[in-house]
Amino acid sequence: MRVRRSIFAAGALLLSAGGAAAQEGSTPAGQPHPWQMGLQEALSPIEAQIHWFSNYVLAFIVPITILVAALLGWCVYRFRESRNREASRTSHNTLIEVVWTLAPVIVLLFIAVPSFQLLTAQYNPPSEPELTVKATGYQWYWGYEYQPSNDSPEAQAKAVSFDSYPLAQLTDSLADQDAASEAKGGLDFYPRLLAVDNEMVVPVNTVIRVTTTSADVIHSWAVPSMGVKVDAVPGRLNEYWFEALKEGLFYGQCSELCGQNHANMPIAVRVVSKEQFQKWYAAAAEDVGEANKQLMAEVDGRKAVEVAGR
Known part of the structure; x- marks a missing residue:
């Protein structure tokens, strides 16, 4: 079987x-x-x-x-x-x-x-997860917290957490939304109503544990291409896992009706090599924004080379 x-x-x-x-x-x-x-x-x-x-x-x-x-x-x-x-x-x-x-x-x-x-x-990963990320739903954005593998002060000092907001609001015009996507890197890779300011970054070919909860109402953390859909319930931790098979940007949306701006609560997962993730994590412990800029420069530069070589 x-x-x-x-x-x-x-x-x-x-x-x-x-x-x-x-x-x-x-x-x-x-x-x-x-x-x-x-x-x-x-x-x-x-x-x-x-x-x-x-x-x-x-x-x-x-x-x-x-x-x-x-x-x-x-x-x-x-x-x-x-x-x-x-x-x-x-x-x-x-x-x-x-x-x-x-x-x-x-x-x-x-x-x-x-x-x-x-x-x-x-609900049964093939091996012990190598990384745990806690996703907390808010009206209407996501907060991510990378949980260290141990509780030592050194590990806690290197813990990474940040919020992930939609790149543009529903109240913005289509031109403004497109401009925000183009400014970040183009509509192809940062689509309207799906792109966010800070993506959840994970390494490729790695078993990732995702724990979800909510700070207000019920949300749902869903990324279709990864086969992930897990509810974020106030006062409760739900657990799921996934393993990305290739690098890239993968999008999802909140899949539980959660209020006025439910339609603009996107999820973005950036999958990178294990070496790139380690460098990003070390930099993100100091400054998430700067770490994201460095990662995007490296990824976009490699993408440009690949496109030029076709």
Whole structure:
């Protein structure tokens, strides 16, 4: 069973990579694309399993929908009033009742088993998380706190925390929102209503633990391409994990209606190499703003070189 899940997860990654290649040159991965109908590209092991499970369930939904529609159409045609002046008095059919009882039970069992496997994987990381980040929801922004691996004074002194605000407000005009995105680095990488001033920075190929809570009302920390959606509830800590498979900027939004500006409560996760993360973390312990500028200069410079080399 584990081998089969690995095969299907790899298949989902290949399919999503193919979709991303078709869209290369328009907008980067990790965010919505124009006219997108399917799920966002799978950029974490859990999201790859979610893609597989979505396609797996669809394989049941489509034939069942076609069968039910065909049966309804046949009944409408076969038992219409013009052909049945006298209504049938049939009230029982053992074979039909057995079939429509057993068939749904079997279908639900086939859906339930991989569903429980996916649910178990979502809350059981493959290894001990190497980094823990606490995300606190506020009306209407996020606060991040990187929690040290130990409680020593030296580690506490190097703890990093900051707030992440939308790059532009809903009250700003579209021109102002676009100008803010262009000033930071362009609409392709900093989309309108998704970009923030300070992204959550994490290393690639690393198991990350995310704990969430809220300071006011219920929020939800969700990044679709990472397969993450966990509620932030006042007075409670919820826990989830993810592992980014590639570097880049990945976006999400608060997914729990939380008030007037719920639509402008974006989430941005910047995934970098482990070496870049260590340098950023050391600098962020002193000055988050300066650390972000240094990281953006390094990342954007490398991106410019890659683009020039195409």
